[in-house]
Amino acid sequence: MGMVTDSEDVTENGSALARSQAARRRRVLDVTLAMADRGGFDAVQMRDVAAEAGVALGTVYRYFESKERLLLEANVEQVELLGERLLERPPEGTEAVERVVDVLNRACRWLTRRPDATAAMVRALGSARPTEADAVARISTSMGQIITAAMHAGEPTERDLAVARILTQVWLASLVGWVGGVDGPEVIARDLERAARLLIA
Template sequence: MRTPQAPIATPPSDPKGTVESQSTSGGHSVRTRSQHQRRKRIVQAAAALASRGGVEAMQMRTVAERAGVALGTLYRYFPSKMDLVVAVVGEEIDLLESSIERRPPSASTPAGRAVDVLMRATRGLMREPELADALIRSLIMAEVDTPFGERMTGLLLRVSADGLTRERATEVQLDLAGSLSSVWVQELLEMLRGRRTYEQIQRRIDLAADRLVNDL
């Protein structure tokens, strides 16, 4: 899902985390913007490391060094490595949702639109298999709640059922969209293990979507 980017430039180090507490002429809004930028820099650094070496490469000290922040600052934003993985998952979904907004699925059926989204996500993840493996394994082994399942379910509902939101969906609709999302995650994991080809995944997702979401 991540588009190719130039290597992240390492900004000047913040050895004591002092930038966090400095006052600025812009007040709270400037500090908030600075904190948002710092958080984004940390997440991008973690994703870049994971794309080259999986979850094992996302060592907290290494992430801090690459992002140019103090280790203590990193822990203030992300108390654990799993919290950082969750943030990377969230950014990948942000990228997918932005792609969908720019180029909405054009299929005429709910199933066709759902398949478009899932296969677009598959192609994006397969461009960086180490990152994909890290994210999928983190979903399976997660010790904290991740936004992945709920957000993918919500995205499938929106594209399949003409903008239907999770809040307005029935329990059955949520279960159907959630089941399709789960099927996709399992198929993607099989592909990462070398047990599925892209064509096999598409065929299975086509079949699952036809059974699960055409009546949404």
């Protein structure tokens, strides 16, 4: 549970100011996710987020410099949550390939089960600008860790890291394709499985 750093630290700080700020931030994030869940990127409108979270529009912008950042931060948490879930019930399979495929499939199912929220995340990822680089990096790092963890216990080798990185990229590109309407969710699963089998001997 020691993965998240910033937000949690603030929560622990007993100062009343910090506490109310953390609470506000949380409310905004929650509202954002809820709205993204039903309607995707376009359904998340800054004015609405502010109104529903009970804060002023300017306050939302004080916490999140842009709509993309807001959506990215909300989804960093989600992906990290996904990582924890996957750890709780470890991937099945005796071979590394099998475990990785299993984990990728589960991740895929988990994401496509909330299509609008995922679409919103992907669109934010796809139109991210350098200011949001750190949030984008956090997401792909999380995904990379999920994959290396599935390979085997202990430190991943150089090669493991390279393979995980490629799989993360295939994962991202597949999602972009899916959100862009190029192909359906079954194609994501197929592509990921094929990539895993080709990369992990």
